[in-house]
Amino acid sequence: MASSKLPWLNPAIAVGGLSPLLLLAVQGAQGQLGANGIEFALNQTGLFALAVLVGSLACTPVRLVTGWTWPARIRRTLGLLAFTYAAAHFLTYAVLDQGLDVRAMAEDVFTRPFITVGFTALMLLVPLAVTSTNKWVRRLGFPAWQRLHRLAYVAAVLGVVHFVWRVKKDVTEPVLYGAVLALLFAVRVGEALRKRRALARERPA
Amino acid sequence: MRDKLPPEPPGSEVTPEKLYLRRREFIKNAGLFAGTAAVVGGGLYLLGMKRTRPMDGFVPDAGVVDQPVAPAQGLFSTDEPRTPYEDITTYNNFYELGLDKNDPARRAHLLKTRPWTVVIDGEVHKPWTVDVDQLISAFPLEERVYRMRCVEAWSMVIPWLGLPLGKLLDRVQPTSFAKYVAFTTLEDPEQLPGQKSPVLDWPYVEGLRLDEARHPLTLLATGLYGKQLPAQNGAPLRLVVPWKYGFKGIKSIVRITLTREQPPTTWNITNKREYGFYANVNPAVDHPRWSQATERRIGETSRRPTLPFNGYADAVAGLYSGMDLKRDF
Numbered sequence: 001m002a003s004s005k006l007p008w009l010n011p012a013i014a015v016g017g018l019s020p021l022l023l024l025a026v027q028g029a030q031g032q033l034g035a036n037g038i039e040f041a042l043n044q045t046g047l048f049a050l051a052v053l054v055g056s057l058a059c060t061p062v063r064l065v066t067g068w069t070w071p072a073r074i075r076r077t078l079g080l081l082a083f084t085y086a087a088a089h090f091l092t093y094a095v096l097d098q099g100l101d102v103r104a105m106a107e108d109v110f111t112r113p114f115i116t117v118g119f120t121a122l123m124l125l126v127p128l129a130v131t132s133t134n135k136w137v138r139r140l141g142f143p144a145w146q147r148l149h150r151l152a153y154v155a156a157v158l159g160v161v162h163f164v165w166r167v168k169k170d171v172t173e174p175v176l177y178g179a180v181l182a183l184l185f186a187v188r189v190g191e192a193l194r195k196r197r198a199l200a201r202e203r204p205a
Numbered sequence: 206m207r208d209k210l211p212p213e214p215p216g217s218e219v220t221p222e223k224l225y226l227r228r229r230e231f232i233k234n235a236g237l238f239a240g241t242a243a244v245v246g247g248g249l250y251l252l253g254m255k256r257t258r259p260m261d262g263f264v265p266d267a268g269v270v271d272q273p274v275a276p277a278q279g280l281f282s283t284d285e286p287r288t289p290y291e292d293i294t295t296y297n298n299f300y301e302l303g304l305d306k307n308d309p310a311r312r313a314h315l316l317k318t319r320p321w322t323v324v325i326d327g328e329v330h331k332p333w334t335v336d337v338d339q340l341i342s343a344f345p346l347e348e349r350v351y352r353m354r355c356v357e358a359w360s361m362v363i364p365w366l367g368l369p370l371g372k373l374l375d376r377v378q379p380t381s382f383a384k385y386v387a388f389t390t391l392e393d394p395e396q397l398p399g400q401k402s403p404v405l406d407w408p409y410v411e412g413l414r415l416d417e418a419r420h421p422l423t424l425l426a427t428g429l430y431g432k433q434l435p436a437q438n439g440a441p442l443r444l445v446v447p448w449k450y451g452f453k454g455i456k457s458i459v460r461i462t463l464t465r466e467q468p469p470t471t472w473n474i475t476n477k478r479e480y481g482f483y484a485n486v487n488p489a490v491d492h493p494r495w496s497q498a499t500e501r502r503i504g505e506t507s508r509r510p511t512l513p514f515n516g517y518a519d520a521v522a523g524l525y526s527g528m529d530l531k532r533d534f
Contacts, residue, residue, distance in 0.1 A: 006237075007234060008234040008235070008237045008238035008241065009237075009241065011238060011242075012237070012238045012239075012240075012241035012242040012245065013241065013242075013245055015238075015242040015246075016241060016242035016243060016244065016245030016246035016247075016249075017245050017246065017249065019242070019246035019249075020246060020249045020250050020253065023250075034295070034296065034306070034307070035291075035292040035295060035296035035306070035503050035504075036296060036306070036359055036501065036503055038501065038506070039359070039501075043253075044253050047252060047253055048249055048252070048253065051249065051252050052249070096506065097501075097508075098508075099507050099508060104496065104498075104499070107496065108495075108496065112493075112494055112495065112496075113494075114494050114495075134209065134210070165494060166494075168357070169300075169304075169404050169405065169475060169476075170304050170404050
């Protein structure tokens, strides 16, 4: 898989990817996030979680289309980065927005579809983050591990739905993410069909 | 995918000499590292750019009102801490000037608030088409410090300047057929570029029942904090109904029409299920997508309980006796 060694690649993704979170934390601590800083932090962390998750799902389609190998090597880092932002998003909601009011949050999660969907997406990302190590790939066996990690697609779709339902009226931005997701999925489906046809041709008549 | 990561070497193994010999590679990698990190971080930053951003030291320019003003008192004033002027004027929902909270302040200069004509017509004995400054000077201005509760569950305390709508209605003399008051915002996509996108049906329209409109709390605001109203807050003339959600407070009014039938209202047209005609602040009736039981006062961190009718229940609950507020939300 690895052609040339790119020792700087994953550290760069991690450092670059975490810098907006750091900036947000610093500005938040200094009260520089505007009139409603909590809302701002919620919007930013949620947006970054979805963007990076879609980015991680773009790795394989980009590899298939271009033949480059480096996207596959940053997939795990992007996935963990997406989980980090999703967790930060949830913690912002739980601690800063709701003040750890468990009853209010339970009511949100169980009675408001928009929160239910977002929370479900986060819950789906937890096992993926836990099993992101090489040790877990070996423990589960690659096919099973791969099946499990297809949940990332489900989480991304739920993330888009969560975003659509959040906005009061203008759905341009969430629909954009949905369109990118659909495109990525189309590439993968196309690839799967191509493989199947190739297999069928190889079979002796 | 399955490339094994080598175990981390102990620090003693990393010899400066090795590094010295591979210094070119090291420098190249350091450059690639920094470049990639900057691209990733910058890319995310740009993605988030167009979200509600704080503005640096923005203080909008507004003329000082030099008329004597009756100071707020009693029912018409809360002694809760006032929301800072900068927050009131940079955190706005005014889709005609953009969808993000800080868009209206950034685009405020596009709206020319003078000269400005207001038409008052419909079921009135004395229809009146009047220049806004004449209208304002025809009534004594009053200061009212009101709580403002947005349907999005945030709130402010705003010292408005304005005239009670009831006084204007007395002047135009509604006929006995008048049951409602309909309001219309200016429609001009050049001045209000948000109207170029069909996010809502333009122009923005709102309405009140006649008794709500006549209620002494209902204000036509022309200023805040002792200054002329900035465009982003609905200059030159906006409605303030403190016991209702903020979207009832229609901005930049060009027309006030007395009607026999309940007039259409923009958010209700847009989404009937989520935004009712009455839109009274009610902690017991949730928005379908979020709870209305609590709110965040701008400038505070923890939430506070939302009060029935935004704390004005003693004065206005009588308007709704016998009504099912869950049905007529």
